[in-house]
Amino acid sequence: MLPFCRNPLRAVKEFRVLASVPSRGKASLTPEQMEMIRSGPSLSEFIQTAPLTPDHLKRKKGERLRLPPWLKTDIPVGREFHRLRRDLRGLGLTTVCEEAKCPNIGECWGGGEGRPATATIMVMGDQCTRGCRFCSVKTARSPPPLDPAEPVNTGMAVAKWGVDYIVITSVDRDDVEDMGADHFARTVEEIKKRNPVVLVEGLTPDFQGRKDCIARVARSGLEVYAHNIETVRELHWLVRDPRAGYRQSLEVLEHAKQVNPDLVTKSSIMLGCGETDEQVLQTLNDLRKSGVDCVTLGQYMQPTKQHLKVKEYVPPEKFKFWEDVGERLGFAYTASGPLVRSSYKAGEFYIKNIVEKRSGRRETSHHSNLSST
Amino acid sequence: MAKKLLLPLVRGSWGVARGPVDGLALSRTIAGTEFACRSCSTATIPSLTSTLYPSRHAVLQGTRHLSTTAARRASDNDGRVTVWFTDRDGDVQTVRAKLGDNLLEVAREYDIDLEGACDGTLSCSTCHLVVHPEWFPKISDPITEEEEDMLDLAYGLTDTSRLGCQVVVTEDLDGLKLTIPMATLDAREA
Numbered sequence: 157m158l159p160f161c162r163n164p165l166r167a168v169k170e171f172r173v174l175a176s177v178p179s180r181g182k183a184s185l186t187p188e189q190m191e192m193i194r195s196g197p198s199l200s201e202f203i204q205t206a207p208l209t210p211d212h213l214k215r216k217k218g219e220r221l222r223l224p225p226w227l228k229t230d231i232p233v234g235r236e237f238h239r240l241r242r243d244l245r246g247l248g249l250t251t252v253c254e255e256a257k258c259p260n261i262g263e264c265w266g267g268g269e270g271r272p273a274t275a276t277i278m279v280m281g282d283q284c285t286r287g288c289r290f291c292s293v294k295t296a297r298s299p300p301p302l303d304p305a306e307p308v309n310t311g312m313a314v315a316k317w318g319v320d321y322i323v324i325t326s327v328d329r330d331d332v333e334d335m336g337a338d339h340f341a342r343t344v345e346e347i348k349k350r351n352p353v354v355l356v357e358g359l360t361p362d363f364q365g366r367k368d369c370i371a372r373v374a375r376s377g378l379e380v381y382a383h384n385i386e387t388v389r390e391l392h393w394l395v396r397d398p399r400a401g402y403r404q405s406l407e408v409l410e411h412a413k414q415v416n417p418d419l420v421t422k423s424s425i426m427l428g429c430g431e432t433d434e435q436v437l438q439t440l441n442d443l444r445k446s447g448v449d450c451v452t453l454g455q456y457m458q459p460t461k462q463h464l465k466v467k468e469y470v471p472p473e474k475f476k477f478w479e480d481v482g483e484r485l486g487f488a489y490t491a492s493g494p495l496v497r498s499s500y501k502a503g504e505f506y507i508k509n510i511v512e513k514r515s516g517r518r519e520t521s522h523h524s525n526l527s528s529t
Numbered sequence: 530m531a532k533k534l535l536l537p538l539v540r541g542s543w544g545v546a547r548g549p550v551d552g553l554a555l556s557r558t559i560a561g562t563e564f565a566c567r568s569c570s571t572a573t574i575p576s577l578t579s580t581l582y583p584s585r586h587a588v589l590q591g592t593r594h595l596s597t598t599a600a601r602r603a604s605d606n607d608g609r610v611t612v613w614f615t616d617r618d619g620d621v622q623t624v625r626a627k628l629g630d631n632l633l634e635v636a637r638e639y640d641i642d643l644e645g646a647c648d649g650t651l652s653c654s655t656c657h658l659v660v661h662p663e664w665f666p667k668i669s670d671p672i673t674e675e676e677e678d679m680l681d682l683a684y685g686l687t688d689t690s691r692l693g694c695q696v697v698v699t700e701d702l703d704g705l706k707l708t709i710p711m712a713t714l715d716a717r718e719a
Contacts, residue, residue, distance in 0.1 A: 462645040465642060
């Protein structure tokens with residue numbers, strides 16, 4: 157400890173002299189030394205990022221997997237992002253992007269490169285009556301009643317954003333008489349009323365398999381009817397709420413197509429919950445047999461500590477493999493990648509497909525494959 | 530943050546010690562059997578030395594062992610009691626659960642694979658636990674109708690099922706044995 161003195165800085169200097177530490181008043185390196193430092197190795201050459209081995213991607217007991225580099229995303233910033241958020245809050249709207257903690261939020265809400273900012277609005281509130289182990293949307297036994305102004309407000313927001321493709325989704329409302337089917341359908345109708353040209357994709361709940369509810373939404377005017385099967389049959393007990401079901405979800409997709417054959421149907425699978433390749437292949441086959449046209453595959457990411465731990469981080473090459481499998485099975489479109497989500501770039505894929513079909517180019521072998529299955 | 534001692538998991542044995550390391554876990558893993566003090570009938574003896582020499586333990590515990598009806602508290606050392614979780618892989622994890630925490634919070638503290646999607650608001654069944662029949666009656670928190678409604682939905686429901694978020698750890702639950710249920714493919718065909 158330094159003795160008490162009136163000039164502490166001087167005391168430090170004196171201490172340094174005593175301790176043979178060079179005073180920092182001026183540089184104490186020779187020009188040669190400084191040159192050697194400047195031209196020599198930098199810090200980054202000493203830090204080696206170890207290559208990811210399978211050990212780092214599959215969870216072992218008691219371990220917590222670290223996020224692999226391909227899943228790291230930027231923090232959302234920017235004017236577009238904030239403008240969108242203001243619009244949503246101003247109209248009292250919720251998005252699944254926020255509620256389910258989607259990693260792509262910055263990218264979609266930020267827009268850019270000729271791509272308008274977009275969000276997937278979640279209607280019927282932000283509280284779901286089901287508790288699935290993969291989903292961070294709030295769960296409540298009896299959520300607040302449906303907001304009757306929501307369909308109109310959603311229509312207004314979508315019209316204001318000037319997007320040409322929008323995805324609407326919702327929570328499960330097992331407490332409402334028709335599970336919210338009419339509310340959902342009216343939202344689609346309100347959007348179409350204000351902009352007949354916008355393409356609407358509805359990502360619906362299972363309505364407990366009720367055919368009248370499914371039909372109400374299927375006939376509301378949307379172009380794409382989406383319902384996510386989420387995982388393989390063998391993991392349904394673990395991943396989804398007990399009220400959801402593998403067969404039930406397939407029937408939702410089948411019935412929508414039956415009610416309105418012009419619909420494009422779509423579903424999604426999460427990878428990394430502990431499924432095997434055979435199980436995923438079986439699920440893709442089942443989806444194709446149920447007439448599903450588009451499928452997306454993405455990496456499951458644990459949203460909070462209360463939710464299922466990630467069993468495996470599937471590398472991008474594996475996702476590419478599943479994309480090829482999807483193409484070979486005859487899906488009109490297969491979107492597969494770690495950060496791919498059901499509504500991720502949904503518009504671009506769909507519109508690209510439509511445009512190509514119209515111009516006569518057969519880049520996808522959708523029709524020829526359909527005739528052979 | 531509780532220290533975690535990583536010992537190799539031996540299937541069928543009493544598993545890995547999580548939480549404050551004490552001689553209990555070490556002795557169990559090394560010897561593979563349960564040590565009990567005959568005087569105070571506690572299932573756990575907190576030090577390795579005392580484990581090997583139960584009579585010494587009695588002496589160390591002093592006056593408490595003079596009368597077998599004298600109250601002894603398993604939580605005296607650290608305000609915690611021992612709880613056993615058998616997880617979905619069949620492995621047993623021993624933890625020291627804090628008095629007053631509910632079982633979901635205990636699982637979260639020790640990183641046990643038990644989920645709580647609705648955050649303990651009795652709106653889902655993800656924290657469904659099967660209580661060992663011997664321990665089921667010792668849980669003082671009664672099952673409410675809401676809990677029963679949620680349990681009705683759960684896979685692998687048994688007569689001794691509870692929702693983890695509704696069971697609070699008390700003194701009487703020292704030694705509580707729980708199983709995290711898992712289902713097979715045919716559990717529910719839907």
